[in-house]
Amino acid sequence: MEYLIHLAILVGIYAILALSLNLAVGYTGLILSKFDDDYYALASFGFNIIIFSVFLNWQELTRGPLGIPGIHRPEIFSFSFSDNLSFLLLTSVFLLLVFLVCRHITESSFGRALKAIREDEEALQIFGYRTLNYKLAVFVVGAMLASVAGALFASYITFIDPSTFTVSESIFILSAIILGGLASNRGAIIGAVVLILLPEFLRFVGFPSDIAAQTRQAVYGILLVVLMLYRPQGLVGEYKL
């Protein structure tokens, strides 16, 4: 039971991450836009690595590779979310909030403008939209929502260190939204659920933990390739890459 709650919390946190990334990637086509996709992708990978080394080396702030232990579980009105069941409740509430925010954004006229940017940015510019502002706004909102997941994660594990969020973590979240389907809020959640639960089966096969972790990576990689080959729009996505 405790194990299931743990999984559910992880699913919740990653679903929030997937939703927020989907906002930037799926709707505006940032990073994966048809036009200068290569440069976006390169720059964002580069950015990830730069920030990672800032975390690793700014020892006064982050204690570098040692990480920061002893982060407290959140408290409201002297009620502490110290046991996992209540923490699951907290995560679910945040997931719901993030989902509603994302749905609100994507179904508003602002969201339609974003989709239009994804399809044809130049056309929208001709209509007088400042597409840069739109992209910037959704990028910032996406980042803020991602930080919700980060905050939940840190207080759940009660520990945070730079190695928690490497490039491969980004690839994982990207895989989740591609699996679920870009530009679909439901898809993002489904993708996160599947990708978290899928490798858990490997645990029962009885691999040693190091090999199990690597097998997980291999499964993700193969999954990405297979998706690109046979179903580039993902499980429930509307947008075909």
Place this chain on the structure above:
Amino acid sequence: MDIVPQLITNSLIAGSIYAILTLGFNLTYGTAKFIDMGYGVLAVIGGYSVFYFSKLLGLPLWLGALLGITISGLVSYLAYTFIYKPLRARKSSGAVLLIASLGVLTALQAVIAILFTSQFQTLSSLLSGNRIFELFGGTFTAVQLSIFGIGVVLFTVLAFLLKYTLFGKAVTAISDDEEVSKIVGINTDRIVGCIFFISGGGIGNIYGGIAGAFLLAFAENFGIWKIAGEWKGAITFGLLIMFLLWRPQGIFKR
């Protein structure tokens, strides 16, 4: 001892390694027109092959290196035939290919870690006769010298290959316009397949890549002189982002 000559030496050596890598990458990017994220792992396969054949099986070093080149080439060729070729045939966008290659990278990396564990392995015992030279105040080893030499040789061979052989002309034609090349009867699939093989083996391309490789190596090595070693990655990618922002066409315009 003055540190500058040593930094220059280190930059030259690192630059040679990068240059060899960019040679192959440029070749695939030029012809197949997508960023192959899985490319770096091919170099890693080469390295692990040498480790496996020469250290674990005790074969001579040159044979291990040769096998490494062949295996990397083969993996690259297979990845192209079974993944990238069908995708390209379908006119998939660059993003699809990029994500697929990301998948290849993730999967191959994991397979290597399963086979050889994620701890690092050393080859140093193979290099007992590694002599140390000194030139203008910078020291370097025989292996490092040979890296530089191999870089120069590969570059010359490839420049010659591209310029004077039929294969090279076909490659140039494909990177200009694949459709037209197909129409005039160049077997583009075969050539691109070959390119993937060669680039996996570590031979490669051309002036801009070389300049970039050395620029990067100098920036890294001199950067850590003034800043600190831990920032190497940040320097590299900071440079990349600066280039993407202000000079996306690269050092030399194509």
